[in-house]
Amino acid sequence: MIEVLDVRKDFGDFTALDDINIRIKKGTIHGIIGENGAGKTTLLQILAGIYDTKEGKVLVEGEEVYDNNKVKHKIGYVGDRNQYFKDYKIREIVEFYSGIYENFSKTDFQIYNKIFRLNLDKKIKQLSKGMQMRLSLMLNLSIRPEILILDEPTSGLDAIVKKDLLDILIDQVHERELTIVISSHHISELEKICDEITILNKGKIKYQSNIDEIKENVKKLQVVFEGDVEKEIHQLENIIDIEKIGSVYYLVTDNYGEVLIADLKEIGAQLIENIGITLEEVFVYTSKIKEGSGIDE
């Protein structure tokens, strides 16, 4: 279990994270979504024990992560930029890791390398961004971590390797009860593998739920009204986005249920159709709340 309790992180006068509370169950995949600068990387670096917190704490099985080598042994961290020692060859950095992590398995590394295909005699400085990402993924999977923190792990990877990686992650979760915290701009990928997600906005949690709940509660509705309902529609609760195309309204709600249906019928809805919503759309609409919900025509 990972517990992020009332975490706040400042960089000088700039507050990168504020009042962050997340509980991540063992053996689950937790996605972190947010715009650029929302605080995703900072949060992941705090989870990895790289940054200290100004307030609050991060606990793994009840123990603080920062400055705690016992806990860090259980954590694999794949950053968005993976800078290892430039002059090292890949086989040298493998040796380095094997001397650092007690559970590091060279056999696992060789197995992963059959998928990720890196030349072990290449120097780190000769690797492209994507190759460095592959290396970091292989190294951190080979330490057999209990928690794997992945910051944009699919960036720079081609489609085939990307799919292989996601398969490996799911397998590891099922086989070893690995806990994964992952951030990505490719929200459709997160939708496929995550059990829960947290949406960050300007350093604060905007939305937090498990994927099934989101799919149950957040809906996009196509509604046709009898007359002009422009005023009434704004007075409805739990509508996070309104779009009007011709005479058809497209409403996004985060609390779908009978109460909402009844409210819509009361103001004259003649046709209410659930047209489905993707996680990407949820992210877009929840991010739009801050900008005010006028009708987009």
Added chain:
Amino acid sequence: MNKSILKHETRSMKWILLLSILVSLFLIIMFSIILNEMYGRMFVKGLEGNTSIVQNAFRDISPMILILFTIVSVIQVFIQFRTEKDEEIKRFLESLPISKGEFFKVKLSTGIINITLAFMILTIGIIIVRMNNMFWIKDVYGISIISEPFIKADGVASLLKEIGIIYLIILSFYTFLFMVQYTFTNLVGGIVTGILVWLAPGFILYTSTYILNEFIRISALYDLTNFSRWLIPWLYAFERNTIWIYDGNGMVFANIKIIENLEIKYIISLALIIINIIIGNKFNKDSKVENENMIIPFKVIREIFKIGVTICSGLLVSIILNEIIRIEINNSIYILFILLGGAIGYFISKKITKVGIR
């Protein structure tokens, strides 16, 4: 000691180890050349007694030892911290389950071992060269009126003492630069500032007492000016006392120059090394990756830096006016110039310390 960290540190040290060994060999060759020249001169001028030959030859190379190993220390610090100053590498290292103390310990140990190895080679080489030359040096002792003081001054024990103080001076300088790296995020900036700060206490005391002496002439100030030499450890190896040697009639016929207050200098150098390591370790433990944007991450160091630069700038102006331009000006204007120099120093140091603070 973690073997991966040890391997990583020794990996970066191999070139500097090679350089250190080359420097040691060069110094041994220089020592040998000087003794050979003395030997050659003997055939031209004849045998000249009443002199400490080995010590004189060593005195000729000791400034070279100090300068070359000071340069080696600077390069060593540069190489040791080169990769770790990179923002991403810092984060990578911080994510590893290795304590900051372990990194510090391994890095410092490899650095000290490298310098120690180089000095061991140098010492062994110098002793061997001395041994090879003893066949003719003994002849010199043979024609001296009193040979014991010269035999003692040229002995292995005396040589070891003199090499020892240079070794400790170099180690205290190296550990100082090493410590400064934990207070400065910029590698080259840290080295340059480190060298200046190393000289600053001596400069401040010497210059301030010198200026005060212009206004109030009291002997205590002269003593303080003399004391400033104690604040520059580089000078420890060069300040020598002359020991006069008398013949049976009480007449002076020769002298030997030995390093004065050697025991105190040993103690000060050792104390400096220990203090540098303790302070460096403290700053290492308190350092945080998130402060990497600040050029000086610790508030206390920022304040010391500002005060130091302000004082040194003011004193520098006074030295320029007194010693370089040498103009006769009214005391009030003189003080005004010093204050102006200090103000400029404060302004610049304030700008530097603000770099990276959001």
